Amino acid sequence: MIHSYSLGGYNIVLDVHSGAVHLLDELSFKMVSLLAPPLSEECPQQVLYALQGEYPLSDIVESYAELYELYKEDQLFSADTYDEFAGKMVSSPIKAMCLHVAHDCNLRCKYCFAGTGNYSGQRSVMPIEVGKKAVDYLIHHSEGRRNLEVDFFGGEPLLNFELVRAVVEYARSLEREHNKKFRFTVTTNGVLLDDEKIDFINREMYNVVLSVDGRKEVNDRVRARVDGSGCYDLIMPKFKRLVERRGDGQYYVRGTFTSYNLDFSEDVLHFYREGFDQISVEPVVAPATADYAIREEHLPRIFEEYERLARTMLEMRGRGERFNFFHFMLDLDQGPCAIKRLRGCGCGNEYVAITPDGDVYPCHQFVGLDGWKMGSVYDLSVDRSMKEDFAKATVYDKPQCKECWAKFYCSGGCNANNLQYGGSVRTPYTLTCELEKKRLECAIMMKAAELEPIEV
Secondary structure, three states: OEEEEEEOOEEEEEEOOOOOEEEOOHHHHHHHOOOOOOOOOOOOHHHHHHHOOOOOHHHHHHHHHHHHHHHHOOOOOOOOOHHHHHOOOOOOOOOEEEEEOEEOOOEOOOOOOOOOOOOOOOOEEOOHHHHHHHHHHHHHHHOOOOEEEEEEEOOOHHHHHHHHHHHHHHHHHHHHHHOOEEEEEEEEOOOOOOHHHHHHHHHHEEEEEEEOOOOHHHHHHHOEEOOOOEOHHHHHHHHHHHHHHHOOOOOEEEEEEOHHHOOOHHHHHHHHHOOOOEEEEEEOOOOOOOOOOOOHHHHHHHHHHHHHHHHHHHHHHHOOOOOEEHHHOOOOOOOOOHHHHHHOOOEOOOEEEEOOOOEEEOOOOOOOOOOOOOEEOOOOEEOHHHHHHHHOOOHHHOHHHHOOOOHHHHOOOOHHHHHHHHOOOOOOOHHHHHHHHHHHHHHHHHHHHHHOOOOO
16 A cells, blocks of 8 residues: 655655655656556556656666565565454553543633533542542553553643642652552643642653643633633743743643634744744544534645645754644654554553543543443453453554555544544544644655755
């Protein structure tokens, strides 16, 4: 399987199953579209006939010979060696957990998948007892795993900062006894940040996710406080202070673009100008009936914007200005392991979410959905059949993914979004598929530009 496209002045061919990326001249690029495996050593007559009016015969034969060498080296039209492996997938120990520290929030974001923080239930915070039992649950089900991850989430987790402190202290106290190493992450809207919390977060959190959507007018249109006022002016100075004090510690600013700001590259660049160099701006996932929703009609405009952002970032790099945009970060040398390529984030298998009541769900976006509770921290229970089912939900178990060129990069997409908008965990949400494919095309092109810059 191959994927061929032209972007940024490059003719790019991705060999899906080997992961090889080829930058081709015009003749070879056209020739690839005329070929299908298995290839023979001699250039096929139909290829000669199709191209001989445009190119000298000697050039056609030479180009074919070069492509044939790539074919012999399993870098073009390579065989699929993942299919058999995917069929042998089994469940894994749990290694990561999302702690719903608070089912409450001090913002009322219009697009919030969690119902402005309460997950369509009563507003509540997690008792410290539940937080400690969640740590015990993770240790119990992690089996041979040494490195464990806990993400403090909400709602807004800083509404329950006492618990955050207590859970970190409790987990650290158990590391040596159980031969475990905990890494913590917190996702915050920043409203309650102060110097004490900033210092604690920078000391204890392996990663920090800072939620702000972009320019002031973009952010305050959809991310309002309870009284309806905007939050941009309140949170941005706090985020800057946190990042300035963080040094080399990991973080990223996480925004959301909606139909209101289809020029979202301006928000990315705004973050950079404000001093942030780790940036993610995600498309909103929402019913098509919502005013702010991304709909199919918006795709051409969004594709243009991703391409514009890619070009702008390349121009900036030429001037020595660099920042990371999450969706353009791509490792073509090694990339993720085979298991992660096949089934993605590990939702419901390696990763679970814990509610303030101690209930266990496949991930934070499944919380509150009928039929998806899979256990409790109180009795250390886990629904093994559900866990096994998630373990087997690979790209080869999703018919639309199996034949998609981007399958090893998106790994079948978000299971929760698939369920909500595709009707099944195994039915990809096609709108997000199209966005992912465009981002990948841009990311690969940017890698090409780093390796072989085009002189203008």
